[in-house]
Amino acid sequence: MSLSFKTAVVTGASRGFGRAIAAALVAAGTDVVGIARGEQDLRAVRDELGDAFTPVAGDATGEALAQQVIREHRPGLVVLNAGATPHMAPVHEQTWETFSRNWHADTRHVFTWTRAALREPLAPGGVVVGMSSGAALAGSPLSGGYASAKAAVRYIRGYAADESERAGLDLRFVTLLPQLTPVTGLGSAGVAGYAARQGVDRETFIAGMSSILTPEQVAEAVVELAGDPGGGPEYLISGDGLRPVG
Numbered sequence: 491m492s493l494s495f496k497t498a499v500v501t502g503a504s505r506g507f508g509r510a511i512a513a514a515l516v517a518a519g520t521d522v523v524g525i526a527r528g529e530q531d532l533r534a535v536r537d538e539l540g541d542a543f544t545p546v547a548g549d550a551t552g553e554a555l556a557q558q559v560i561r562e563h564r565p566g567l568v569v570l571n572a573g574a575t576p577h578m579a580p581v582h583e584q585t586w587e588t589f590s591r592n593w594h595a596d597t598r599h600v601f602t603w604t605r606a607a608l609r610e611p612l613a614p615g616g617v618v619v620g621m622s623s624g625a626a627l628a629g630s631p632l633s634g635g636y637a638s639a640k641a642a643v644r645y646i647r648g649y650a651a652d653e654s655e656r657a658g659l660d661l662r663f664v665t666l667l668p669q670l671t672p673v674t675g676l677g678s679a680g681v682a683g684y685a686a687r688q689g690v691d692r693e694t695f696i697a698g699m700s701s702i703l704t705p706e707q708v709a710e711a712v713v714e715l716a717g718d719p720g721g722g723p724e725y726l727i728s729g730d731g732l733r734p735v736g
Contacts, residue, residue, distance in 0.1 A: 493717050495517045495566035495617075499559055500524050501550040501599060502572030504531035506674040507621065510705035511569055511712050516542045518713050523563050525572070527552050550599040556606040567716050570600045570605060570620045570643075575676045576633035578683035584634045592639035600643045604650045607661065614660035617716050620647055621672060624669040627735070632683045638669075646723065650722065664715050667735065669728040671703040672696050701729025 498515050502508035503524030512522045516539045523544045526532050532545035545561075548555045550572040559565075574595035577588035600620050607618050623630075623640040630637040647665045654661040670684075671677040672692070685695035696702070711727050723736035 493520050493567070493713065495520050495716070496523045496649050496718075497523065497563050497565045498567035498569060498684075499563065499565045499603075500569045500571060501603070502526055503545075503573075504535055506676070507705050507708045508569075508571040509535055510709040511571060512543060513539060514709035514713050515567075515569075515705075516540075518530050520559055523559060525555070525559070545646070547626045551595065551602055553593045553602050553606070556603045557610070560606050560612065562662045564613065566613060566616050568603055568612070568616070569712055570603050570618065571718075572599050573621070573676070574628075575679050576636040578632050578679055579634070579669070580632060581634070587715075589634035591634065592636045593642070595637045596636075597646075599644045600646055604646055604663070607658075608650060608653055608659065611657075611659050612676045615662075615719075616652065617662045617664065618647075618650070619664045619666060619712055619716060622665050622724075624667050624728075626667060627726070630680075632687060633680065649722065662719065663723065664721065665724045666708070666711060666715065667724065668703075668708055669726070671729075673701075673702065673704055703727065703729045707731075718728070 498520050500508050500512045503512045504526035512524050515522050521542050525546045529547040536543050536545050574591050576592055619641050625637040628639040644665050647663045651663045672681040675721050685692045704735040711732055715721050722734045726733045726735050
């Protein structure tokens with residue numbers, strides 16, 4: 491599928507979902523500015539994807555970085571995928587620092603880039619895709635504030651869509667909620683934690699999952715949703731495909 495966007499920004503682009511999304515966008519003919527903390531990992535993505543991928547090493551929660559990237563590259567699409575691996579422990583074994591980890595990473599960076607998209611603003615027709623989680627719907631009792639941090643991403647999307655309409659900006663905000671999957675670093679940690687909680691090994695827990703979501707499926711969904719101006723605002727994605735939320 492080809493996209494009309496000349497340039498896209500992908501945060502958390504060095505691994506997992508972000509790396510797959512960057513690859514799918516480049517394959518669709520879109521230049522990608524990939525943001526992550528690890529410069530070496532970003533160089534590896536550049537080696538794989540070529541000149542269509544521009545690596546930017548930095549903290550995705552930084553306001554100055556978001557403003558600078560939007561002003562310099564003028565993306566038509568922003569995919570907010572960056573986030574932290576939660577501390578896996580029940581609530582009484584968390585500290586406030588571990589419990590709030592994803593608020594300071596996942597939620598803060600979505601807030602930062604959404605704010606920049608509205609204030610710069612992105613050009614009319616621009617799209618912002620925020621990565622939430624199926625945990626925002628079902629909860630996640632072993633990952634501290636992860637589920638609530640991802641629920642806040644959904645609210646930010648709704649607030650931003652309202653403000654875009656009020657200001658006549660013609661921007662579209664979409665939230666994607668992936669299910670737990672063992673094939674990413676974050677998901678693997680979650681699977682290990684919940685397998686131990688149930689008293690089973692990792693392989694037994696995975697065998698009991700209804701479907702296994704892959705990074706490539708998430709990437710295909712991002713490309714599909716970004717290119718569909720008539721699509722809805724929120725989608726749950728599992729190994730079985732996309733499903734509108736609400």
